[in-house]
Amino acid sequence: MIAAEDITVSRSGRKLLDKVSITVRPGQFTVVIGPNGAGKSTLMKVLSGEMKPDQGRVSYYGTSVELCRPAELAKRRAVLPQATQLAFPFTALEIARMGAVAQGAVNPTEEARRALSRVGLRGFEDRPYPSLSGGEQQRVQFARALAQVPQPVADGVPRALFLDEPTASLDLGHQISVLEIARDFAAAGGIVLAILHDLNLAAEFADHLVVLNHGRVASEGPCADTVSDEIVASVYGIAGAVGRIPVAHIPYILPQSRHR
Amino acid sequence: MGSTLAMPFRQMGNGDRTGQGVLVLFLLVLLLVVSCLVSIGVGPTGVGLDDLWTYLRGDAASLSSQERVILEAVRLPRTALGILVGAALAVSGAMMQGLFRNPLADPGIVGVTSGAGLAAVAAIVLGNTILAPLSLFFGSQFLPLMAFFGALFNTWLLYTIGTRQGRTSTTALILSGIAIGALSLAIMGLLIVMADDRQLRDITFWNLGSLGGATFGRVISILPFVAVVLAIIPFVARGLDALVLGDAAAFHMGIPVQRLKRVVIVAVAAACGSTVAVAGSIGFVGIVVPHLLRLAMGPSHRFLLPGSALGGAALMLIADSVARTVAAPAELPIGIITALFGAPIFLFLLLGKQGASIRDMP
Numbered sequence: 001m002i003a004a005e006d007i008t009v010s011r012s013g014r015k016l017l018d019k020v021s022i023t024v025r026p027g028q029f030t031v032v033i034g035p036n037g038a039g040k041s042t043l044m045k046v047l048s049g050e051m052k053p054d055q056g057r058v059s060y061y062g063t064s065v066e067l068c069r070p071a072e073l074a075k076r077r078a079v080l081p082q083a084t085q086l087a088f089p090f091t092a093l094e095i096a097r098m099g100a101v102a103q104g105a106v107n108p109t110e111e112a113r114r115a116l117s118r119v120g121l122r123g124f125e126d127r128p129y130p131s132l133s134g135g136e137q138q139r140v141q142f143a144r145a146l147a148q149v150p151q152p153v154a155d156g157v158p159r160a161l162f163l164d165e166p167t168a169s170l171d172l173g174h175q176i177s178v179l180e181i182a183r184d185f186a187a188a189g190g191i192v193l194a195i196l197h198d199l200n201l202a203a204e205f206a207d208h209l210v211v212l213n214h215g216r217v218a219s220e221g222p223c224a225d226t227v228s229d230e231i232v233a234s235v236y237g238i239a240g241a242v243g244r245i246p247v248a249h250i251p252y253i254l255p256q257s258r259h260r
Numbered sequence: 261m262g263s264t265l266a267m268p269f270r271q272m273g274n275g276d277r278t279g280q281g282v283l284v285l286f287l288l289v290l291l292l293v294v295s296c297l298v299s300i301g302v303g304p305t306g307v308g309l310d311d312l313w314t315y316l317r318g319d320a321a322s323l324s325s326q327e328r329v330i331l332e333a334v335r336l337p338r339t340a341l342g343i344l345v346g347a348a349l350a351v352s353g354a355m356m357q358g359l360f361r362n363p364l365a366d367p368g369i370v371g372v373t374s375g376a377g378l379a380a381v382a383a384i385v386l387g388n389t390i391l392a393p394l395s396l397f398f399g400s401q402f403l404p405l406m407a408f409f410g411a412l413f414n415t416w417l418l419y420t421i422g423t424r425q426g427r428t429s430t431t432a433l434i435l436s437g438i439a440i441g442a443l444s445l446a447i448m449g450l451l452i453v454m455a456d457d458r459q460l461r462d463i464t465f466w467n468l469g470s471l472g473g474a475t476f477g478r479v480i481s482i483l484p485f486v487a488v489v490l491a492i493i494p495f496v497a498r499g500l501d502a503l504v505l506g507d508a509a510a511f512h513m514g515i516p517v518q519r520l521k522r523v524v525i526v527a528v529a530a531a532c533g534s535t536v537a538v539a540g541s542i543g544f545v546g547i548v549v550p551h552l553l554r555l556a557m558g559p560s561h562r563f564l565l566p567g568s569a570l571g572g573a574a575l576m577l578i579a580d581s582v583a584r585t586v587a588a589p590a591e592l593p594i595g596i597i598t599a600l601f602g603a604p605i606f607l608f609l610l611l612g613k614q615g616a617s618i619r620d621m622p
Contacts (some may be wrong), residue, residue: 045508048512049511050508050511050512056576069514069516070511070514070515070517071514071516072514073512073514074512074514075514078512078514079508079509079512081505081506081508081509081512084472084505084506086504086505086511087361087362087363087504088361088363088504088554088559089554089558089559090501090558090559090560091275091276091277091558092275092506093274093275093276094275094276094277094501094558095505095561096500097276097512098501098505098513099369101498101513102502102512102513102514109276109278119439124275125275126275127275148512148513149409187565
């Protein structure tokens with residue numbers, strides 16, 4: 001369980017996060033949605049220990065994140081960043097292996113190979129990272145994160161995957177397969193927190209949805225309750241776009257049906 | 261049949277370049293051994309490889325005392341100094357490129373060497389006036405220490421100015437490096453105006469960059485600096501690899517980023533400062549060696565850093581052998597040799613296919 005309590009982050013006089021409290025639980029796929037500038041990435045930086053909040057505290061199973069050394073945190077959670085450029089031509093395998101080395105794998109090369117084939121990049125091991133397409137680069141980074149936390153639960157402690165827009169620059173098929181891997185990770189007892197822009201994907205995959213707006217939690221809970229016409233209208237300014245799939249009660253967003 | 265023969269190569273081609281790295285390191289060790297033999301066995305005095313062979317066989321008695329002196333007191337310290345200087349220059353270049361995430365970062369180009377030079381000139385010119393107490397206290401280590409702090413100051417300044425939010429743009433890096441270097445040279449010029457004749461000779465000697473005048477005293481004075489830089493290689497290699505993905509990603513992978521950067525900045529300054537103190541400014545070794553090695557073994561610092569130490573040492577010995585023999589009995593400054601083949605490679609890097617991504621980095 002990773003908990004953030006009363007997180008406030010101010011930068012140049014603007015509150016990026018304003019007293020945000022969220023709890024990310026093992027076994028749940030938690031998704032953060034919200035418009036641009038809502039503070040989603042900032043929240044993830046604070047939760048991963050990368051950024052110190054001005055107020056509030058983040059704890060991993062009760063231990064304050066500030067007391068953890070970087071190497072300890074690296075064993076507990078992996079982070080998939082948004083697009084990453086490299087100045088040096090590492091191969092896909094070498095990138096993925098960095099994640100395996102970070103968690104202290106006995107055989108990091110094998111761990112990296114496994115991670116690459118999990119994201120559908122078997123056969124891409126020797127490709128230089130800069131020569132890959134944007135989507136392939138994103139999947140190599142995902143493989144690196146998976147190689148860092150290969151087991152959803154290790155030594156009895158759930159591990160965490162933090163995914164910052166994991167589906168950006170992926171085609172539809174890979175968007176779904178990346179989120180399925182993340183869902184399996186959560187279902188096996190791991191902790192998953194993802195930032196998504198696509199409300200339909202969020203509605204399908206999230207067990208727990210957090211809607212951020214202007215640095216505050218606008219709504220929180222199961223998707224069926226949080227993705228509603230009122231929330232979408234107040235946060236995104238689009239009214240009348242939410243429908244429901246009758247059988248599963250999964251909400252869906254159809255922008256074409258909005259009130260004009 | 262054909263596929264059987266291709267097996268080892270296919271295994272090397274599966275993205276894991278560990279075997280390739282080990283192989284290149286082994287070849288570099290061989291190259292360094294050969295370079296040492298050439299460096300000790302070749303020169304304008306007529307003492308040649310055959311005399312070295314006689315000496316190495318333990319038959320030193322059959323050589324004249326003059327020949328023994330040339331081997332033991334002239335060429336041996338010069339070769340030892342060449343190894344230390346070459347290794348330090350190439351490793352500091354490779355570390356700096358990793359720190360700045362930029363294959364064009366080189367201590368000579370971005371003004372770090374000028375900082376060391378300025379401090380060294382200050383040590384020479386002001387050593388018996390306002391800096392006299394320090395000079396007396398540190399003795400023969402005064403010059404290398406001053407050069408170290410000069411290099412450290414400029415590296416720190418460059419890092420502070422050229423880096424925004426953990427990213428260093430090539431433009432900011434090169435331009436602020438040029439400005440810092442020019443400022444250092446200007447202040448150095450002011451000091452040179454104040455220098456007397458004897459001090460001027462000292463200054464001119466290492467401004468050109470040379471391994472001439474090598475003594476075991478000089479070897480010993482820079483040995484601790486170079487030893488420390490080489491000793492930290494295993495501790496920074498993984499961190500520099502992770503840093504290629506950015507500060508945040510490196511932290512996510514368990515690297516204490518700020519500490520790593522501080523250690524690398526001090527190491528680069530130690531390597532540059534100490535080499536400038538004993539051999540003057542010798543350019544381009546720090547950019548050519550890591551670049552060629554990245555082509556041969558990939559960019560991973562696990563192999564790149566030790567490879568740079570070996571390759572830099574070998575390159576320095578070869579360049580010095582050329583400098584001593586090509587215009588014998590006159591001796592070319594070694595900085596001319598390294599610039600002659602280093603500058604074209606630098607331009608090639610900047611303008612070539614690889615350069616596109618570097619030039620376009622914001």
